[in-house]
Amino acid sequence: MLNQALDSGDSLPTPVAARAGESSRSATRTYGVCASGRSVVGYYAVAAGVVTVAGAPGQIRRNMPDPIPVAVLARLAVDRSWQGRGLGRALVRDAARRVATAAETIGIRGIVVHAISEEVREYYLSLGFDASRHEPMTLMVTLQGVLAALRSRSPG
Secondary structure, eight states, rough: OOTTTOOSSSOOBBBBHHHHHHHTTTTTTEEEEEETEEEEEEEEEEEEEOOTTTSSSSSHHHTSSSSEEEEEEEEEOOGGTTTTTTTHHHHHHHHHHHHHHHHTTOOOOOEEEEEESHHHHHHHHHHEEEEOSSSSEEEEEEEHHHHHHHHHSSOO
């Protein structure tokens, strides 16, 4: 059900419907995946943001203004029962495609995430993200970089 708390194993369980409702009234947008009817098995939220040139990895900061316009992958969660099946990668791919579409109209250099654990940090590193020069739990990737990394790995 949409009001269920998605059990992703992290420390931030929140009913998906509540998070989606909050995001529709704020500066983020939430997208989800349902299986077997209305059970939400994964979702992500995106928002607009900026990063400073000083904190950005080389690929992001090259020839960019300060601050650099980015999209923030504000939340990514996959239910424990669906983890290890490529759903997280598929959700990141969907987010990257949506951000790439937005970037055709407005300036967006890349995607930023704030990892909540070392395991999550390693996951994003495996998708081609680079750690911030000043904040190791903040990771960034150019749009071209994440789309290329997702294409080069096993599908969805």
